[in-house]
Amino acid sequence: MADTPGRTTSPLMADLLQSGHQFSFVQVMRLARIFLDQNGIEGLPEIPWQERVQIRPELSLAFPAADVARVQRNGANLRVTTTFLELYGPASPLPNFYTEDLLDEASNDESVFRDFVDIIHQRLYHLYFQCWSKYRLFIRVVEENNPLDRERLFCLIGLGEKELRNTLPDSWSLLRYVGILTQFPRSARGLATILRDALNERRIKITQNVKRMVPIPRNQRIRLGVSGCRLGVDTVLGSEIADRMGKFRIEIGPLTWDEFNNFLPGTRQNEKLTALVRFYLTDPLEVELKLILAAGEAKPIRLGDPKARLGLNTWCFSGKTLGEVDAGFQVSATAFKQKTSSVPEPSLSPPDLHRSMVDYYREERSHLRELTEHFVQKHPNLVPLVSGPMADPGVERLLEGTAFYNSLLQRKLDDDIPEFIHEVINPLQPEHLRPIPATTIVAFTPKAELHNPLQISAGAEVESLAVQGIKCRFRTCIDVTVHPLTLLNSSFTQPSGKAASIKLCCALNGIGLSSWKVETLRFFLADNSPAARDLYLLLLHYLKRITITSPDNGTTVELPPGYLKPVGFAANEALLSGETSFTPGHQIVQEYFLFPDKFLFLDLAGLDNCRTLGNGLRFEINFELAACPLVVPRVNEKSFVLFATPVINLFKHKAKPLSVNLKVQQQQVHTAGEHSAHFQIHSVDKVEGLLKKKSAKIKYEVQNPLLQHSKEGHICHITQGRSAIGDGFDTLLSIPSHNTQNQTDRIKLDIDLTCTNGILPEQLGIGEVCVAGVATPESVELRNIKSVTATISQGIDQNRQWRLFSGFSLNSTSLASANNLRAVLHLFTNPNSRHQASVMANTRKIDSIVSIEAKTADRLIGRTIYRGYDIRLKLRGDHFAGPGDLYLFSSVLERFLGGYVTQSCFVRLVVEEIGKGYQFEWPARMGDRCVL
Template sequence: MAFDKYFREELSFLKTEGQHYSELKPHLSAFLDGKHADPDVERLLEGFAFLTSRLREKLDDDFPELTHSMINMLWPNYLRPFPSTTIVEFTPLDNILARKKELEAGIKVAGYADESGVLCQFKTCRALEIYPIERIKVFAEQSLDQSIIRLQFKTHGEISLDSFITNSLTFFIGESGYVSEMLYFWMHHFLSKIDISIGDQVLNIPLESLQSEGFSEEEGILPYPKNVYQGYRVLHEYLVYPDAFLFFKLLNLEHYFKHCSESQFTLNFYFNKALPSDITISDKNFRLYCTPAINLFEHDAEPINLDGLRSEYRVISSSQTPLHYEIFSIQNVRGWGPADNKKNSGPSNERVYYPFESFQHEQARALHQKALYYRTRVRENTIDNALDHFISFSRSDELQHIGTNETISIELLCSNRFVPLELGKGDINICSDQEPSFVSVRNITEPSVPLHPAVDDSLLWSLISNLSLNYVSLLSKESLKTIIKAYDFRGLNDRQAQKITEKKIDEGVISIDTSPVDRVYRGLPIRGIHSTLVLNGDAFSSEGDLFLFAKVLSCFFSLYASINSFHELTVINTNNNERYEFKAQLGSQPLI
C-alpha cells in the first residue's frame, strides 16, 4: 500500500507543478493544463510518476536485502507465513485395534473445499499413541470448597486392560475459549490429587505424571531449523495459535494395568477449589487422540530457465492455479545443464545449489568445489494479498555459462493459502494412502486464518535489535513488550487481535522484578534468576487466559537462560492477589 501512496504523491506533484509551469509558459498550456492536457503527455507523466515512486519506495524500504539475509540466518520462520492450522481427532475403529499403535508426526490428512473443490492437505504436528480404549463419559462433582472431574473409559470388545501396554494418555482440553482456559488453569494450579479406579481398586497417580504439551521442541507446530532459539517458537505459536497448548499428558500408566482383567477404568482429578458455576463440562472436553495439524505439503515449483540475463527470478508455485498455493519455504534447489558446458551439447548433469547464508563457503573452497549459491527475497503482493518469492543465483563458473541455459528445479513446502477457510468442522476427513487402516480422522476445530509476516517493514530492524538482548536485559517490562509485539502475527494481520494483545502487554504487564537466587541441584550449587511478574487480570479474558500467558512466559524465560543456570517465575494477579508459582527450569542457551 505504500507504493500507492508514493504514486499518488508523485503524480499530484507533477500535475501541480505542470499547472504552475504552464502559467509561466502559456505556449505549453495545451500539453500541461488540466482538462485540455495532451493525453500522450498525461501517460508520460504517469509513467514517470510510476518510476519515481519505485525509486522512493526503494529509498524507504529499510534495506530488506540486508535484513532478510540476517533474519534467514537467525530466525527464518519470521519471514514465512503461518499457514492455516486445526485440531484433528483420530478415532480407533472397533474390533480392529487390539494393542498400542504409534502414529508418527507428519501423517497426511486432507479435505475438499466446498467452493473451489481444492484438496487441502494438512500434516499432523505431534506423534500419537493409539490404544483400543475410548472415553465413554466425562462429568464433574462439586462441593463448596473442592471439585472432582471424572473420566470414564472402556476397552474395545471388552478386552482386558493387561492384554496391551498403556504407556500414556494425551488429552485435548477443548477449543480455546473461556471453559477450556479455565479447565487448563484448574488442571495446572488447583490440582491436588489424581487417582485411577479399576474395579474395586483405587490407585494414586503422582501429580508429576501430568505434563503440559506444546512446549518441547518435538511438539512444535511449524518446522523449525535446529539453530533457532526455541523460546521464540513457543512465544510465536502461542500468540498465533493458542489451541496448540491446551493439551496435557498422563505419563507412566503401564504398571497400573498389570495383572488387570477389567475392561473399564476411571481417572479422577481432585481440586482444592470448586470450579466456577459457569463452567459446564461436556464431551467436547478431555478428548483422546488429538493433535494439531498444519496446512503444509511438498510441492515442486515451475522450472526456471537460468540464462544469466536477470539478477533475480520469481519463484512460481503454480502457473495454472496460483491462488491455491502459497510458498512457505524453499527446501532444495538443483540445476541441470550441458555436461561439457557447451551450448546444446552433451548429456545433462545435476548440481546442487546451497543457501547463500549457509556455512558452505569455506567447505566448498577447501574441497575445491564450484561455489553454487542462491539467495531468496520475499516481497508483499498487495494485489493478491500474498507473498511473492524471488531467487537469485551466484555461480563461480558464471563465465563458462555465457550463451548456455541451465534449468533450475526447486522443491517447495507450500500451503493452500486461504482455501482452507472454506472448510468447516469435520471436513478434513481423508487419510493419505500411507495412513494406517485402524483409525478414522476428522478435524474438530475450524481451520484458522493464515497469517503473513511483516516483510517490508521497520519491524524487522526491531526484531534484529531484540536478538542482541541478553538474558538480564530481556527481563524488563519494556523489552518484554517489544518482544511480544514483534512476534504477534495475528496483530499484524487483524486490528482487533492487535488491540487484544496490546491490552495484555500495555495494561496487563504492570511490573517485572528479578533477583539472583541459589539452588542445590544434584548436590551442586547453581545460581539462577527469580522473576516476579505482576499482571492485571482485567486485561485478560479470564484467569485461565492469564495463567496460560504466564506459563508461556515461564517457558520463554527459562529457554533464554544460559546452560548451568535456571529461571523460576512467580506471577501475581492484582485482581485477587493470587500467586502462581512456576518451578525452576534449567536454561538451554550456550554462554558463547
C-alpha cells in the same frame, strides 16, 4: 558578506556560491541540506529543503571539469548546474543533435524544450542523492538524523524498542560497541575492552571464576526428619556451599587518590561502570569491583575531611603514607532505571511500507505534475500540450514512464535493507519471513478393527472437503498415538468431606489392560476457551494425585501429580517450524498469540502400570484435586478428547519450471498448477537444474548468501523481497556463477516447494477437514474439532524484521520495568492479521502486566549452586477470560523468560493477580541460551 539585501551569507555558503565547481555534487547537496533545512541557518518553516534546490545540467558539449558547473542564488533558494547524469550535454545517452537543438534554442533566447526536459532532471537528481546516502550509515544517522537507521543500529544490540533505550542513561554511546555487543557468548575480554574505552582507563583487569561462599536457601537445607533428600544425589551438608561459576572480579589500578575516589560507589564513573557491566552480561553474575590505590597515595584519616568516606577510602596507620592498598565493593545487580536518553529521538515520519507500487506511482506522478505546473507557469502557451484532455499522448507516455521508473527506485530507497536483515533472520527464525498458514485441531477416532496402538507421525497429511474446487491439505505437527480406546464419559465430583476430583471412564476395544502396550496417553481440552483453560489450571496447578482403577476387581494404581505434563513447549512440538529454534521462548510466545489451543494438550505418563490392574477392558482415571481450588470446573463430554493433534496448512508442491542463465541475477518463483492463485509459497525445499546444451543434471544446494558453507559445488540463493502488489513477501531465486559454466548457458530448474492454500482454508468449518491423506492409516477416522484459524501474511511494517532480530539480544533491560517487557512482547503480536479480535485480545493480555521485579538469587539444583533470577510479575486478572486464561499466559511467559539467561543459570517465576490476590509459582528452570 551579503548577496541580497537583508541576508547575511556564511563564509561557507559564500565559498559555495563563488567556487561551486570546486565542490562535488554530493557536497553541494549536503551543504544545501544543512543551510536550507527547516532547522537550518536559512531554513523556512513548512518548506522542505529539497523544494528549494533547483537542479539542471549544463547546456554544453564541452568536456566537463567537475560534477558541478556552478551554484547560484535563485531568490531565497539555490540553483545548481551539474555536468553528469544528463539527458543533454556530452554525457547524454541521447544523440548529440538533441543537445545541438537546445543550443540553437538557447541562442534565440528560448528554453521551452530544455525547461521541459528539466522536469525529469529535477526529480532525477534528488533521487540520485538519496541513492548515494542510502547505505552510508554515518551520513544517514549523524547528518540526516534518520530515525529508522538509528533504530536499526540499536536493534543490533537488543535495544530496538524505544522503551528499552530510555531505560539506559546514555544508550547512544553504546552504538560505539556494536561489534562487541553482537558477539555471543559474552567474554571477559569483550567486557574489558568496553570498560577500558568507555571509562578511559587502560588499567583494567578481569579475574574469572572467583571463589565465593554462598548461603544455601533455608528451604533447601537438609534437616533431620525432612523427607525428599537423597544421599549422594541432592544432599549438601551445612548452611553454605563453595561456588566458582557465579562470580568474577574487575580490578582497576593502581590509581591516584583522585582517580580512586572517582570510582567509589555513588559516583558517576561507578554508575557508568555498573550500567555497562549489567548491560553486557546475559547472566546475573555476582561482580566484585576491586580498586587499587597506588603506593604513596593513601592519606591518613582526619576529622572533618569532606572527601573521607568511612569504610571506602579511609585507613588508620602511622607515618606519612602506606604502600599499595585496595578496597573491594559489590557491583549493584540493578543498574537500570527509567531515564530519558541524552539524545532525543528524531521525530521524522517514516515511510509507509504498506504502500503498494500503485501508491508509489501515484506519488511520483504527483511530483511530476507539480513540476509541470511550474513549467506551464513559465510557458503558458503550452498548457494544452502538457495537461488537460487535449494533452499530447507522447508527453503523457513520457511522464508516465518516468513516474514508473522513479516509483521503482523510490520504493527501493524506502526499504529497510532487506538484503541484509532477511538473510540474517532466515537462518535464525525463518518463520518471520514466511506466511503463517491456517491451523486447526484434528481428532483421530479408532475404528472397530483397530486392536493395537497405532502411531501417526508428525507430517502425516490430511485433507479438507473441496473449497472452490480445491482440497486444502494439512499436515500434523506432533506425533499422535491412537489406541483401541474409547472415552465413555467425564465428570467432576466433590463429595461432602472429600477432595474434589475429575473422573474419566475409558474402555479398551479387543484388548485387556494386561496386554495394553502404553506409556503415555494424550488428552486435548476441547471445551470452549474459558472452560478449557480453567480445566488446564486445575489439572496442572491444583492436582494432588492421580489414581487409575479397574472397576472389575477394584485394583488401583496411584501416580504422583508430576506424571501429568503439559504439551506444546518442547522443541519437537513446534507448530510453525520443524527446525530447532535458537530462541525457543520466542517461538512459543509467537505460537501462543497465533493459536493458543495448541497448548491445551496434556500427557499422562506411567500408564504402563495399568498392566497390574488385571485383564479387564474398562478403567477409570481419577484426578484428585487439592482442597479449595480457585475455580469450579465445568466438565462434560466435550471437555476431554483423545488422539487429537494440531495440523497446519502446509504441503509439498511444485514450482513453475524456470529457464535461467547466469546473466540474470534474480527470478521470482511461482507455483505451478491451474489454480496457482490458491497456492502460496512457504519455503523452497530442493532445486535441481538441467543444462540444456549438455543434458547434464545439476543438484543445487540452497544456501544463505551470508552463510555460505563452501564455494565448491553448485549453490543457489533463496531470498524474500517485499511483494509489489500486496502484503507479505515474494520468493526470489538466484544462482551465482560457477567457474565450470558459461554465462550464456540456459538452465532449466525443477523446484520443490512447501506451500499453503493462502486464505482459502478460512472458508472451512468444523468437521470439514475430514479426508485421510496418503500416509494416514485407514483404521482411523478424522475430523477437525476446532475452527480453522486465519492465514496471516508477515508484517511489512518499517524495521519490523530488525526489531524481531533485536529480540535475539535480550538483556536485563527488558526486566527493568513492566513497560519494557510489554514493548518486547508486543513484537510477537502480528497486527497484520485480519482477525483483529484476536489481536486485541493478545494486546490486552500484554497490557495486563502491571509490574515486574527481577532479583538475583542462588539456588541448589542437584548438588550444585546456581545463580539466577527470581522474577515476580503482577497481572490484572480482568484482562483475561478467567484464572485459567491467566495461568496459560503466565506459563508461556515462564518459558519466554528462560531466554534471558544461559543454560548455566535459572529463572524462577511467581505471578500474582492484583485483583483477587491469588498467585502461581513455577519451580526454578535453567535458561535456554547456549553457554558456548
